[in-house]
Every structure is written in C-alpha cells, then in structure tokens.
Amino acid sequence: MLEIMNNGPIVCSYEPPYDLFNYSSGVYHEVDEAEYIKKGMSKPEWQQVDHSNLCVGWGTTDKGVKYWIVQNTWGKDWGDNGRILFKRGTDVGGIESIAVRADPYVLRKENNTWVKVEPD
Numbered sequence: 001m002l003e004i005m006n007n008g009p010i011v012c013s014y015e016p017p018y019d020l021f022n023y024s025s026g027v028y029h030e031v032d033e034a035e036y037i038k039k040g041m042s043k044p045e046w047q048q049v050d051h052s053n054l055c056v057g058w059g060t061t062d063k064g065v066k067y068w069i070v071q072n073t074w075g076k077d078w079g080d081n082g083r084i085l086f087k088r089g090t091d092v093g094g095i096e097s098i099a100v101r102a103d104p105y106v107l108r109k110e111n112n113t114w115v116k117v118e119p120d
Contacts, residue, residue: 014093
C-alpha cells in the first residue's frame with residue numbers, strides 16, 4: 001500500500017483461477033481460498049504464475065470487504081472496464097505474495113561504460 005501510495009502502481013503476478021475469466025464486477029475471491037491461508041501456515045516459497053497486471057490502488061466496500069484495484073491486460077471490454085477488484089488478504093492466485101516495484105533510471109554510454117544519469 002505504501003509503495004502504491006508513494007510511487008504509483010506495482011506489478012502483481014498470479015495464476016488466474018479458472019473462474020476469473022467470467023468476472024464482470026464486484027470483489028473477486030477464489031471459491032476455495034488457498035489451503036495455507038485457511039490453516040494459518042506460511043506462504044509457499046514458490047508459486048506458479050502466468051499472468052501479470054498493474055495493482056493501481058485499494059479500497060473497502062460499504063460492507064467492509066477489503067480489495068485491491070487491478071488493471072488487467074485483457075482490454076476494457078473484460079471485467080469492470082478492464083479492471084478487477086481482488087479480495088485483499090487472501091492472496092488470490094499469489095497476487096499479494098508475488099508483487100514487485102521498479103526504480104527506473106536512465107543509462108548513458110560514456111567511453112564504452114554505462115553510466116547512470118542523475119535527474120535534473
């Protein structure tokens with residue numbers, strides 16, 4: 001949350017559950033949430049993923065359900081205008097445990113060496 005608030009969207013990767021393709025609105029959660037979450041165990045060290053999106057924010061419904069706002073890559077005709085709300089705190093398909101941020105920078109080649117360009 002702090003990363004998104006301070007620096008903008010982050011990349012989140014996940015293994016799309018079979019019923020995700022039919023999503024159209026509301027807060028999505030897996031029908032059968034991960035066993036390790038149910039049992040209070042540590043998350044697996046490695047999880048298979050084959051889809052990545054941008055996590056652009058978060059929110060809470062008026063009924064208190066917490067969610068992540070994710071911009072999907074399947075176009076605006078999919079889901080809720082190209083977005084999906086993933087239930088927060090359930091690590092759907094690994095979406096919470098496999099997220100990354102980037103610190104962009106510019107390189108310039110000087111005398112056959114790459115040098116980081118400091119912002120003006």
